[in-house]
Amino acid sequence: PWCISRQLWWGHQIPAWYGPKVDREGNYDLAPSDYPEFLASKETLPVGPTTRMFIGETEDEVLTQARFCYKTQKVSIAQSPEEGLASIGRYVSGQNEELKLWRDPDVLDTWFSSALWPFSTLGWPEKTHELARYYPTSVLVTGFDIIFFWVARMMMMGLWFMDEVPFHTVFIHTRVLDEKGAKMSKTKGNVVDPLDLIDEFGADALRFTLALAAGQGRDMRIGASRVEINRNFATKLWNAARFCEMNGCETKAGFDPSEVSLTANQWIVAETARAVGEVTQKLEALRFNDAAAAVYHFVYDIFCDWYLEIAKPIFASTDEAAKSETRATAAWARDRLVELLHPFMPFITEELWARTSIAPRDKLLIESAWPDLSSLPKFEDACRDTQWVIDLVSGVRSVRAEMNVPPSAKIDLVLANASAQSKELLKRGQSVILQLARLTSAKPADALLKGSAQFVLAEATVGLPLGDVIDFAKERARLEKELKKAEDEIVRFDAKLNNEQFVSRAPEDVLTEQREKRAEASALAARLSEALKRLA
Numbered sequence: 357p358w359c360i361s362r363q364l365w366w367g368h369q370i371p372a373w374y375g376p377k378v379d380r381e382g383n384y385d386l387a388p389s390d391y392p393e394f395l396a397s398k399e400t401l402p403v404g405p406t407t408r409m410f411i412g413e414t415e416d417e418v419l420t421q422a423r424f425c426y427k428t429q430k431v432s433i434a435q436s437p438e439e440g441l442a443s444i445g446r447y448v449s450g451q452n453e454e455l456k457l458w459r460d461p462d463v464l465d466t467w468f469s470s471a472l473w474p475f476s477t478l479g480w481p482e483k484t485h486e487l488a489r490y491y492p493t494s495v496l497v498t499g500f501d502i503i504f505f506w507v508a509r510m511m512m513m514g515l516w517f518m519d520e521v522p523f524h525t526v527f528i529h530t531r532v533l534d535e536k537g538a539k540m541s542k543t544k545g546n547v548v549d550p551l552d553l554i555d556e557f558g559a560d561a562l563r564f565t566l567a568l569a570a571g572q573g574r575d576m577r578i579g580a581s582r583v584e585i586n587r588n589f590a591t592k593l594w595n596a597a598r599f600c601e602m603n604g605c606e607t608k609a610g611f612d613p614s615e616v617s618l619t620a621n622q623w624i625v626a627e628t629a630r631a632v633g634e635v636t637q638k639l640e641a642l643r644f645n646d647a648a649a650a651v652y653h654f655v656y657d658i659f660c661d662w663y664l665e666i667a668k669p670i671f672a673s674t675d676e677a678a679k680s681e682t683r684a685t686a687a688w689a690r691d692r693l694v695e696l697l698h699p700f701m702p703f704i705t706e707e708l709w710a711r712t713s714i715a716p717r718d719k720l721l722i723e724s725a726w727p728d729l730s731s732l733p734k735f736e737d738a739c740r741d742t743q744w745v746i747d748l749v750s751g752v753r754s755v756r757a758e759m760n761v762p763p764s765a766k767i768d769l770v771l772a773n774a775s776a777q778s779k780e781l782l783k784r785g786q787s788v789i790l791q792l793a794r795l796t797s798a799k800p801a802d803a804l805l806k807g808s809a810q811f812v813l814a815e816a817t818v819g820l821p822l823g824d825v826i827d828f829a830k831e832r833a834r835l836e837k838e839l840k841k842a843e844d845e846i847v848r849f850d851a852k853l854n855n856e857q858f859v860s861r862a863p864e865d866v867l868t869e870q871r872e873k874r875a876e877a878s879a880l881a882a883r884l885s886e887a888l889k890r891l892a
Contacts, residue, residue, distance in 0.1 A: 665791075
């Protein structure tokens, strides 16, 4: 009923025609003398108590019904309701004119037209090649709010006209909201025009933003700042490719990643294989946001932030064999990550695919096979050793940030209670550790020096003597003050969120914002508490 009652200017016209009403004996509802007054009345609708409705799939079917009803062959179709109404009076008055039926001017809602979409766009009702090839399709992607209005109607129309459902899988995503979690509305003025975002940040950035946000069970928040983050991600990817180019990382025919010997290269080969497996699994399960997040993590965190940084000392060394292997490995991993990103960011990846090979590629990236690295070795020892170095550097960076150590200050590192294996890892990763953690030295010791911030790494304790770099008393006071402020924020947010009256009256976007701020304050308090423990 809703789809019929909405008044629209165009669409599938309702298959209903009208003529004068007659009784069982064939008498007209109005006498001939009444028609001039009827036509001159203020009634604007062509449908009323004095009209008879005829329903049919075609005009010929309707005319057959009308000729039987009026017991005359002089029945035709009017061009407009006005023409049909005008013909009634003259016809029943005995003038030699045909009785003209007029068609209902209303149209079915656009949801009706779109319900035919899976097959009407393929040439139906003709038995076209496209219809045979593409109906039914496999997956429909849509929002949860139009399941009834569109998805169910496509199902019904497909079963009725094609004797088969139009698709077998429906991927349902949630609403697209603005950055603050509010539903987009022209009245509010918060509608985000995708073309404006594309002009400012590029189609790839918007596409990747939507993929990251398309998680089931949560609303998408889309706005300029979120798209800008992924434009910066694209820039990061481009700069990483440039770095590889400047260091001679070229795609080599016949390169076998399973034969690399350096720990860093074995690690990135294993990480690449893991990323390919995870992204493939997520895509096949239609978990597009998880797939996009896995690609983001691999490109940004693994390849750019760690592997290329670890590779820098190798590129700067005099070991030609190590440099050659690392260049080939970096180029191989870069090609795989470009393949993984292609479904999400097709334009920049296609450009990089063409630019990052000395010899022309055999085919476009979009034509290339999806990578399958399941047969590559796991390189478990290399992964374990590299992860130890990453955890060490990450721990030092966290301490530096939490303790307000100036970025330019270089500090010492002491590894106490370490096993022989940890000492060996510290020794072998010395150049990388010193560079990435901004240290002057890193060595094992029997005990930690006084005034050292510390954290645990496996069986060992890492100490950073900061007595000459920061004032411990002032730093403790600063941390305690910030912790008190964060705890007060948590109490304030809890008071609101535990208030039933506030929760029942506040809009959903306001509640979401309050919960997010509460989570941020809680995370900050946890970090500050950890920093204070390190000062104890």
